[in-house]
Amino acid sequence: MRRGPDPGTLDHALAQQALAAGAEIRFNETVRHPDRGDVVAWGPRRAYILAVGYLFTTDLADGTFAVLDDRLAPQGYGYLLVHRGRATLATCLFSDFHREAQYLERVLDFFQRRLGFTMREPRRFGGFRYIGVNPPVPGDHLFFAGEAAGVQDALWGFGIRYAIRSGSLAAAFNASGDRREYIRQWEEKIGRPLRASFVNRLVFQAGGALGYRLLLRWIAAGRSPGDRLRRLYAPAWWKSAMFPLAHRAFGREERPVLAGCICSWCAARAGEAVAGPA
Numbered sequence: 001m002r003r004g005p006d007p008g009t010l011d012h013a014l015a016q017q018a019l020a021a022g023a024e025i026r027f028n029e030t031v032r033h034p035d036r037g038d039v040v041a042w043g044p045r046r047a048y049i050l051a052v053g054y055l056f057t058t059d060l061a062d063g064t065f066a067v068l069d070d071r072l073a074p075q076g077y078g079y080l081l082v083h084r085g086r087a088t089l090a091t092c093l094f095s096d097f098h099r100e101a102q103y104l105e106r107v108l109d110f111f112q113r114r115l116g117f118t119m120r121e122p123r124r125f126g127g128f129r130y131i132g133v134n135p136p137v138p139g140d141h142l143f144f145a146g147e148a149a150g151v152q153d154a155l156w157g158f159g160i161r162y163a164i165r166s167g168s169l170a171a172a173f174n175a176s177g178d179r180r181e182y183i184r185q186w187e188e189k190i191g192r193p194l195r196a197s198f199v200n201r202l203v204f205q206a207g208g209a210l211g212y213r214l215l216l217r218w219i220a221a222g223r224s225p226g227d228r229l230r231r232l233y234a235p236a237w238w239k240s241a242m243f244p245l246a247h248r249a250f251g252r253e254e255r256p257v258l259a260g261c262i263c264s265w266c267a268a269r270a271g272e273a274v275a276g277p278a
């Protein structure tokens with residue numbers, strides 16, 4: 001799946017659907033004070049994950065590769081996706097944001113040494129992601145959707161499916177309708193898997209390098225990686241029991257904005273009050 005404004009991307013397809021349904025799209029306008037009843041989907045306001053990478057063209061055959069190694073992506077992952085000559089290579093960091101450039105170069109070096117490719121027309125990209133650390137109570141999210149509501153997988157930071165689910169639930173909400181049904185659906189589609197993802201993250205971080213190795217072996221030993229990942233992501237009673245602990249442990253690291261730092265997090269906050277370098 002591709003993102004962006006071009007035909008054939010998710011964003012373009014959603015825009016076309018919205019226009020066909022009679023919506024008006026206004027670009028380059030900022031909403032400062034949403035009205036009651038609005039669905040607010042303005043994306044992340046804080047950073048828990050930082051992703052930085054390259055988009056490029058290449059002769060490599062189609063493939064999907066990921067690496068778990070704190071020297072390349074602290075508590076996160078590096079990846080390389082190739083589809084019909086277009087490639088995305090990135091590092092996703094859950095810690096140590098200010099050294100994003102160093103981690104990105106290490107991921108690039110890692111994949112180049114193993115797969116031996118050259119990048120053509122590389123374009124750098126970067127961004128940050130937010131995950132709600134307030135307990136995901138449906139009422140709080142009534143008219144907030146996607147990352148504005150913090151609904152994002154806490155294990156690896158996948159938020160597209162949650163953004164679409166929460167957006168469509170919020171848009172379909174009828175204030176005079178059955179609120180309990182809304183909450184039931186929110187629980188099933190968002191609340192339970194989201195809480196399970198916090199526990200996945202706790203276990204993932206606690207496992208460290210040995211845990212990463214065992215996890216990758218377990219995924220590789222399955223019928224298909226998708227099959228194993230579905231099991232990993234599935235809610236379970238023991239995950240519900242562990243959620244309060246996982247939630248307390250999540251996102252405790254301070255993310256100071258440093259004067260003069262050009263990482264994606266500091267750059268996005270430029271202009272706000274900044275702390276001096278440590």
Ligand SMILES: Cc1cc2nc3c(=O)[nH]c(=O)nc-3n(C[C@H](O)[C@H](O)[C@H](O)COP(=O)(O)OP(=O)(O)OC[C@H]3O[C@@H](n4cnc5c(N)ncnc54)[C@H](O)[C@@H]3O)c2cc1C
Binds near residue numbers: 158
């Ligand atoms: C580099 C990167 C890679 C990612 N890869 C994946 C992936 O592989 N799979 C996955 O599932 N997720 C991925 N994610 C996360 C995913 O992109 C997000 O979770 C998802 O796009 C969130 O959707 P959203 O609509 O809530 O917010 P966004 O996609 O951030 O959209 C918010 C929009 O609101 C606009 N906006 C902001 N403030 C205002 C305002 N005041 N008024 C009007 N408009 C405003 C912004 O300009 C933006 O266009 C990735 C994120 C990043 C940064």
